[in-house]
Amino acid sequence: MFRGIHTSTLDGKGRLGLPVRVRETLAQVSGVDVIVTIDTQEKCLLLYPLAEWDIVQARFNELANLRETTRVLQRLLIGHATDLQVDSNGRILLPPMLREHAGLNIDQDKAAVIVGQSNKFEIWSESHWRTQREFWLTNNREALSQASEAVLDVRV
Numbered sequence: 001m002f003r004g005i006h007t008s009t010l011d012g013k014g015r016l017g018l019p020v021r022v023r024e025t026l027a028q029v030s031g032v033d034v035i036v037t038i039d040t041q042e043k044c045l046l047l048y049p050l051a052e053w054d055i056v057q058a059r060f061n062e063l064a065n066l067r068e069t070t071r072v073l074q075r076l077l078i079g080h081a082t083d084l085q086v087d088s089n090g091r092i093l094l095p096p097m098l099r100e101h102a103g104l105n106i107d108q109d110k111a112a113v114i115v116g117q118s119n120k121f122e123i124w125s126e127s128h129w130r131t132q133r134e135f136w137l138t139n140n141r142e143a144l145s146q147a148s149e150a151v152l153d154v155r156v
Contacts, residue, residue: 002119006113007111007114007126016091016092019114020090036048036123040077044128045094045101055119102124102125
């Protein structure tokens with residue numbers, strides 16, 4: 001559903017402009033209502049259309065709260081989940097706590113990268129995205145090769 005890599009910028013108030021293609025795709029799924037939360041594995045944010053987030057949160061609700069790791073994930077993902085709306089200019093206002101997690105600094109490097117990930121988008125600071133992408137391409141060649149072999153069975 002969501003794919004591609006898009007560039008954008010943050011303004012001085014912390015509003016992220018969503019590229020037209022991203023806005024159009026989101027509008028088809030959930031209109032202007034989105035959820036943004038932190039990624040617990042990377043320094044980026046996760047942007048879900050509200051309908052997709054409802055599915056994710058329902059899955060978390062089904063998990064047994066007896067496990068500490070489940071409670072931690074719930075605290076981080078659901079706790080940071082913020083209801084936002086795409087404004088009439090195609091922007092979302094990212095709260096300071098979320099911007100801080102992803103290294104999205106409104107005073108310095110305002111460039112951002114939005115990466116489609118099937119049911120959601122990731123939001124990265126451009127500098128961190130470049131660093132991570134290079135790391136993945138350089139240090140994960142064997143794992144990427146194995147993943148590529150597994151994908152060969154998928155019919156296009």
